[in-house]
Amino acid sequence: MFKLIKKGGMQKLFAFSALILIYLFFAFTGKNFTSSATTLNILASSYYVGFLALGATFVIISGGIDLSLGALMMASALIGGELYRDAGFPLWLCMVIMVLFATFVGLLNGLMVTKLKLPPFIATLGTMMGCLGFGSIITGTSSKYFPTILEPDGWFIRTFFKSANGVPLGAFYLLAFFIITFIILNKTKIGRYIFAIGNNEEAVRLSGIKVDLWKTLAYVISGLSVGIGSIFYAATYIVVIPNTGNGIELQAIAAVVIGGTSLAGGIGSLTGTMIGVFIMSVLKNGLISINLPAPYQVFFTGLVVIGAVLIDVYRNKRASKVKLK
Amino acid sequence: MKFKKSSKWLSLLLIVTLISLVFAGCATTEEDEDQYISVIAKGFQHQFWQVVKLGSEQAAIDLDVEIYFTGPEGESAISTQVDMLNAELAKDPLAICLAALSTESVLSQLQEAADKGIPVIGFDSGVPNAPAGQISANASTDNENAAGLGAEKMYEAIEAKVAAATVASPVTITVLSQDATSASVTGRTIGFTSRMYDLVVGAGLTASVTGDYAAANKGDAATSAVNITVVVGATPDITDMTNAATGVLSASNLLGVFLSNEGAVNGVLAALNAGSVLPEGVQVVGFDAGAGQKAAVSSGLFLGSITQDPFQIGYQAVALAVKAANGEAVADIDTGAKWYDASNMEEPDIAQLLYD
CATH class of the missing domain: 3.40.50.2300 (Response regulator)
Structure with a gap:
């Protein structure tokens, strides 16, 4: 039983029960909350945060943090929009470049943390600001928009957001990405080393493992996820505005923490992260369904995050007590 | 190790259960509740929008309808406004009043509203260059x-x-x-x-x-x-x-x-x-x-x-929405403008229009 608690199983259970309770609450009180339209919205508004949060889970388990998620996603989407609208690149090529750019910035984050020994908080704060500025510079501070459903490239929306008859296709991509990252984190050397580094970096280093390599890889995975997330953001919202996007990383990090991943590193799960993403998404749509204004969503998400971290702190205390015995 | 593994598979199973639960929810019939009108503004923080809100609330009282006035936190929060519009469409309102931050980002939602037979009324700057027929009428300053x-x-x-x-x-x-x-x-x-x-x-x-x-x-x-x-x-x-x-x-x-x-x-x-x-x-x-x-x-x-007269913009938007929801023909309304100078700008009905 202690093993379960230590590995975050208990919190996953808490988070999952919370998700069910919140869902049931809105199902009974909200307007049309159980309708297919609302269900689609819950799934659709979780796409991009979902990709960001899955990638961020790797970084946080490794004992780091990535504050550049939101700004990087927007910078990557702005680059795509600029190349598509102004340089006339084909859309598929823009998407490839968006993913490559974000992955490259992820690599930069990783190298700054491992080679330059910058604290992750500062390194990624720097890239966050850099991305905000870069997005504005390359677009000349004008907003960029991706193809609308009325344009020939409308397949973009029909492929990555939802199909013409309303199937939330993005949810399937997110599920597929979840399965892939789940395997990487739980079934491969990459995942094992990232967990180990988060638990005790020094011990891993002393046992001759290339800590820098695996740690950098965590940031690269995060960057890659952001790049993919930017495609889904663009397909869902079409318009991308320069100098926005900071704050989205906090939603992603909140989802990770709600899902039981410890900010201290070494403990965490992608299943939990997905639960966290859906808790935020259900809250977002649920509060509107009971006619509460937008600021309440931010407020209640804050409460949920505090609750989740409280459990995390409590669990760490329990775990250290066990160790002392 | 056995414990750890089984807990992971258990959670995976739980996720699948949840998703099927959510989809099962789709099948349930929607409850018939009070019908109402959604008003989605461009923002809240400017006094301009506060006065628009007052106007729409007054119209709701006068015309005996329920409204839900909402808007994103700022005029660059396009994704928030799109999420709001999606959520409002899911609530099947009688009509939607919309001041879109960006026409491009709401095109599929406008199509969805048209498909569902929910009239959309533009207010303030409305939904510029929207496809023909998808905006029933506008309440805006001429x-x-x-x-x-x-x-x-x-x-x-x-x-x-x-x-x-x-x-x-x-x-x-x-x-x-x-x-x-x-x-x-x-x-x-x-x-x-x-x-x-x-x-x-x-x-x-x-x-x-x-x-x-x-x-x-x-x-x-x-x-x-x-x-x-x-x-x-x-x-x-x-x-x-x-x-x-x-x-x-x-x-x-x-x-x-x-x-x-x-x-x-x-x-x-x-x-x-x-x-x-x-x-x-x-x-x-x-x-x-x-x-x-x-x-x-x-x-x-x-x-x-x-x-401009934001009070009338809010008021007329809701009035148009009620008409459109009742199937009456609607046309654009000029919500008018007011002259102010040193002599009248302290009068209450003018002062409330002078947003900062």
Whole structure:
């Protein structure tokens, strides 16, 4: 039983029960909350945060943090929009470049943390600001928009957001990405080393493992996820505005923490992260369904995050007590 | 290890259960609740939107409907507004009033509303360039009429000097605009110049409209006693607007200046701060409100300004939505504009329209 608690199983259970309770609450009180339209919205508004949060889970388990998620996603989407609208690149090529750019910035984050020994908080704060500025510079501070459903490239929306008859296709991509990252984190050397580094970096280093390599890889995975997330953001919202996007990383990090991943590193799960993403998404749509204004969503998400971290702190205390015995 | 593994598979199973639960939810029939109207604004923080909200709430009381007024945290929060619109569509309202932050980002939602038979009413700037038929009607300021009101007020103040003008010693009235592209600013430019032209010609004088906005041009400046000129800043940036304003104020025989939005007003105020002088007797008329403009009006520096009527924008949007929901034919409504100057800007019904 202690093993379960230590590995975050208990919190996953808490988070999952919370998700069910919140869902049931809105199902009974909200307007049309159980309708297919609302269900689609819950799934659709979780796409991009979902990709960001899955990638961020790797970084946080490794004992780091990535504050550049939101700004990087927007910078990557702005680059795509600029190349598509102004340089006339084909859309598929823009998407490839968006993913490559974000992955490259992820690599930069990783190298700054491992080679330059910058604290992750500062390194990624720097890239966050850099991305905000870069997005504005390359677009000349004008907003960029991706193809609308009325344009020939409308397949973009029909492929990555939802199909013409309303199937939330993005949810399937997110599920597929979840399965892939789940395997990487739980079934491969990459995942094992990232967990180990988060638990005790020094011990891993002393046992001759290339800590820098695996740690950098965590940031690269995060960057890659952001790049993919930017495609889904663009397909869902079409318009991308320069100098926005900071704050989205906090939603992603909140989802990770709600899902039981410890900010201290070494403990965490992608299943939990997905639960966290859906808790935020259900809250977002649920509060509107009971006619509460937008600021309440931010407020209640804050409460949920505090609750989740409280459990995390409590669990760490329990775990250290066990160790002392 | 066994424990750990099984807990992971258990959670995976739980996730799958949840997703199927959510999909099962789709099948349940929707409850029949009170029908209501969604009002989705561009934001909340400007006083402008607070007054729009008051107007829509008053309409809800008068027409005995329920409304839900919402909006994103700021005018760049497009994703929040799209999420809100999605959520409102899912609630099957009788009608939706929408002031879209971006038309492109709501096109699929407009299509969905059309498919579901939910009428969409545009308010304030509405949903510009939306596909034909997807916006039932708009409740917005008719910018041409509003600027025309400014032309009338200015004409009253300069009528005697205009009457004395001749082709040999012509006078100039200038419009300063921040761009020649946005619908609201070009509408005001056209509205002011054409009304002023009509007033001058109606008084038996010759007039011309020339300058940076070709669509407004009329007559020949060389043979006119009254030259109405349009000046458009190089960019809407405050520095370019200030440069443009400096040029406008240094023109000879200047009688009046119309500033078609807050950007133009701020350009003139910055030029005056930087040393330009407002020649004696030149009448300045502004548009919109804002702290600097209100101070200029209350101190008498400006003759007065035109303000939109956000209360009516909110009120008429809901009124149109109710009509459209009842299947009645609806058409665009001009929500009007109000003149304010130092004498009336403290009156409560005017003061509430003067947002900062």
